[in-house]
Amino acid sequence: MTNNFQEIVTFIWDLADLLRGPYKRNEYQKVILPFTVLKRFDSVLEHSKRDVLEAYNKYKDTIENLDPILRGVAKDKDGNELGFYNYSKYDFKSLIQDPEHIEENLIHYLDSFSPNVRDIFDNFHIKDHITRLSKANLLFLLVKKFSESKVDLHPDNVSNHEMGTIFEELIRRFSEQSNEEAGEHFTPRDVVKLMTRLLFIENGVHLKEEGLIKKIYDPACGTGGMLTSCKNFINEINDSVDVVLYGQEINEEIYAICKADMLIKGENAENIKGPSSTLSDDQLPDEHFDFMISNPPYGRKWEQDKEAVTKEAERGFEGRFGAGLPSIKDGQLLFLQHMLSKMKTDERSRIAVITNGSPLFSGDAGSGESNIRRWIIENDYLEAIIGLPDQLFYNTGIKTYIWVLTNEKPPERVGKIQLVDATSKYVKMRKSLGNKRHKIRDQDIEEILDLYCKFEENELSKVLDNEDFGYTKVTVERPLQVNLEVTEKRLENLYTVTSFKNLAKSKSKDLEVKLQEEEEGRKKQQEIIEALRTIEGHYKNWDNFEARVKKALRRFKLSSALIKNIIPALSEHDETADYVTDSKGNLKPDPRLRDTENVPLKEDIDEYFQWEVLTYYSDAWMDRKKDKIGYEINFTKYFYKYEPPRPLEEIEKDIKKTTAEILELIKEDLDEI
Known part of the structure; x- marks a missing residue:
C-alpha cells in the first residue's frame, strides 16, 4: 500500500468540513463519495483522454452510435480497454480554469461519460448536489480541493485494491459519524x-x-x-x-x-x-x-x-x-x-x-x-x-x-x-x-x-x-380431572371466555343500535350468572355438573358450544376427581396440562416416552397425529464447559471487602460535610 494512502483518506475526509452549514453531518458522504469516484475516473481516463477526444470529434457527425468506437479508444497505459470513456474536453484541471461557468461545465462533463458511468452518478444523484453546492458558493472550492496533488488518485500512484480500501475507509468513517450501520x-x-x-x-x-x-x-x-x-x-x-x-x-x-x-x-x-x-x-x-x-x-x-x-x-x-x-x-x-x-x-x-x-x-x-x-x-x-x-x-x-x-x-x-x-x-x-x-x-x-x-x-x-x-416434537396429553363448583371467583373467569364476552358485543354500525344491543348483552350475561348461582354443591363428576348447568340455563336457549365453554371456567384441576370421557368412553385431555417433548431423531419415541414421561405421569399418552419434525443447531450446547461456582468463602470475602470500601467512601463524604 502506498505511503500516502492514509494522507489521501485524511485529506478527503477533511474536505467534508467545507460542507458544514449547507449540509448536515449525515449528508456529507452524499457529496464526498461521488466526488471521490469522479476524481478516480478522471485520473484513470487521463492516459487516453486526447485519443478519445480526437475519435469523438472525428465521428460525431457521421456515426450515430459512438459507444463501441469510444470504448475501443479509451485504454490504460498497457493498452487494455477501460470499458468506459468521457468525450468532454474538460477534466478536473480545466474545470477550475473557468470558475464562472463551473456548474454548467461540470454538468456537461458528467453528461459526456459513457452510459455505464452515467448510471453510477445518477444513483449518487450528483447533479442535485452540484446545483446545491453552486447555490452555496462551494462548488468551485470543492472541485479545486479535489484537483490538488494531495488527492492524486492516478492508477500509477493508487492501485485498484488501494482505491477500494479508500472507498471502504471513507464509508466507514461517514457511517459512524452519522450513526448509520457501516457494516x-x-x-x-x-x-x-x-x-x-x-x-x-x-x-x-x-x-x-x-x-x-x-x-x-x-x-x-x-x-x-x-x-x-x-x-x-x-x-x-x-x-x-x-x-x-x-x-x-x-x-x-x-x-x-x-x-x-x-x-x-x-x-x-x-x-x-x-x-x-x-x-x-x-x-x-x-x-x-x-x-x-x-x-x-x-x-x-x-x-x-x-x-x-x-x-x-x-x-x-x-x-x-x-x-x-x-x-x-x-x-x-x-x-x-x-x-x-x-x-x-x-x-x-x-x-x-x-x-x-x-x-x-x-x-x-x-x-x-x-x-x-x-x-x-x-x-x-x-x-x-x-x-x-x-x-x-x-x-x-x-x-x-x-x-x-x-x-x-x-x-x-x-x-x-x-x-x-x-x-x-x-x-x-x-x-x-x-x-x-x-x-x-x-x-x-x-x-x-x-x-x-x-x-x-x-x-x-x-x-x-x-x-x-433433528427432533420430533411430540404432544403429551394428560387426562382431564376437575372439580366443578359455582363460586364468585370462578364466575369471574367467565369474562375470559370469548363466546361469553361476545354476548355483550354488537356488529351494528348504527351507534344507537350498537349501544342498545351491547346493553342487552350485558343484561343477558348478568342473568346467566344469576342462574348459575342457583347451582349448589361441589362436584367431581363432569357429566353430573354439566347436566345441572344445562338445566339452570335452559331458558336462555344458549348454543351447546357456549355451554361447553362455560363449564371449564367453573372448574379446577383435581387429581381426586373422576376422569372426564367422551361419548365413546375415551379419556378427554386437559388442555391446561398439555405439554410437548422434543425427542431426538436418533431415539425411539416410545422408549423415550416410557422413561421420560410415564415414569412421572403413568396416565399420560401421546397424540401422535400432532407430531412435528424440527431442526435446530444449538451451537453453544456442543461446546459448553461446566464452570463450578466460586466457593462461598471467597464470595463472602469479596462482599466484606466491597462493603468496607463503600463504608469508607461514605465516611469520607460525611467528614467533608
Whole structure:
C-alpha cells in the first residue's frame, strides 16, 4: 500500500468540513463519495483522454452510435480497454480554469461519460448536489480541493485494491459519524479473508486446470470487497482462470461505488445489479454460480419484500423460497435459500455466508425457520458452521457464524456437519473501529482452517451426523380431572371466555343500535350468572355438573358450544376427581396440562416416552397425529464447559471487602460535610 494512502483518506475526509452549514453531518458522504469516484475516473481516463477526444470529434457527425468506437479508444497505459470513456474536453484541471461557468461545465462533463458511468452518478444523484453546492458558493472550492496533488488518485500512484480500501475507509468513517450501520455496506477484511479461504478450502484442487471459467456471486455485495477477494485468491492459484463477478446491492450510493470500483478494475460492471432488493427483485434470475459469498443484513425485517417473496414462495421449489418463510422480523434464511437456489444443478457449487445466531435455532418445530433448516440439512447442503469471536464488525459486537454449504460434499463429509468453535481465535485491537475491537490474524485463520481440514473431534471441533440436529416434537396429553363448583371467583373467569364476552358485543354500525344491543348483552350475561348461582354443591363428576348447568340455563336457549365453554371456567384441576370421557368412553385431555417433548431423531419415541414421561405421569399418552419434525443447531450446547461456582468463602470475602470500601467512601463524604 502506498505511503500516502492514509494522507489521501485524511485529506478527503477533511474536505467534508467545507460542507458544514449547507449540509448536515449525515449528508456529507452524499457529496464526498461521488466526488471521490469522479476524481478516480478522471485520473484513470487521463492516459487516453486526447485519443478519445480526437475519435469523438472525428465521428460525431457521421456515426450515430459512438459507444463501441469510444470504448475501443479509451485504454490504460498497457493498452487494455477501460470499458468506459468521457468525450468532454474538460477534466478536473480545466474545470477550475473557468470558475464562472463551473456548474454548467461540470454538468456537461458528467453528461459526456459513457452510459455505464452515467448510471453510477445518477444513483449518487450528483447533479442535485452540484446545483446545491453552486447555490452555496462551494462548488468551485470543492472541485479545486479535489484537483490538488494531495488527492492524486492516478492508477500509477493508487492501485485498484488501494482505491477500494479508500472507498471502504471513507464509508466507514461517514457511517459512524452519522450513526448509520457501516457494516451493512462492507465486511472487515480479516473476516472476508477467512470466508474466502473457507470457500476455497481445497486450496485450489479444483482450480488448477487450464481454460476454466468460474462465476462468483454476492447477493448483498456492498462495495464488492468479498467478490474482489475471491477473484484475487483464485488468480493467485491460477491466473489463467476467467473469474466473472456478479452481485446485487440495494443501497443506491453503495451500488454506485461497487459498480464504479468494478468498472475501474476492468470487470464487467453490468454484472453488478441494483439498486434493488435481491429478495423481491432478483435481477439475475437465470444465472447459477460456482461460488457464492455474502454477509447479508441480519435482524432486519423483510416486510417491504413481503408481497413479492410470498408470491415467489407459492411457486414451491420452482422458485427460490420453497422450503418456507421465516418470521417477518429477519430475512437471513431467505438469503440462504436464495443462494442455494443459485447453485449449479450439474456442477459443484460452494457457499460461504455470515449470519448471527438467530438462523441457527429460532423457530419451533413446524415453523418456517425450522422447516428451512430441515430442508438444508436433509438435502445435505450444510458442510460446516464456524462460530466467530464477538466484536469483529464495525456496526455490532454480537457473535456471528460462517455457514459453509455445498451441493457436492467430499465423501468423508457426506451426511455429516462440522461445528468449529473459533470464538477464541482473535487478538484485541490497539484502537477500536466502531464496535470492532477484535481482529482475526493470519495465524488465527490458519488455525481455524487446520481445525476444519482435519475434520476431527476435539475441544474446538465437533463432527456430527445430520440427524443429530433433528427432533420430533411430540404432544403429551394428560387426562382431564376437575372439580366443578359455582363460586364468585370462578364466575369471574367467565369474562375470559370469548363466546361469553361476545354476548355483550354488537356488529351494528348504527351507534344507537350498537349501544342498545351491547346493553342487552350485558343484561343477558348478568342473568346467566344469576342462574348459575342457583347451582349448589361441589362436584367431581363432569357429566353430573354439566347436566345441572344445562338445566339452570335452559331458558336462555344458549348454543351447546357456549355451554361447553362455560363449564371449564367453573372448574379446577383435581387429581381426586373422576376422569372426564367422551361419548365413546375415551379419556378427554386437559388442555391446561398439555405439554410437548422434543425427542431426538436418533431415539425411539416410545422408549423415550416410557422413561421420560410415564415414569412421572403413568396416565399420560401421546397424540401422535400432532407430531412435528424440527431442526435446530444449538451451537453453544456442543461446546459448553461446566464452570463450578466460586466457593462461598471467597464470595463472602469479596462482599466484606466491597462493603468496607463503600463504608469508607461514605465516611469520607460525611467528614467533608
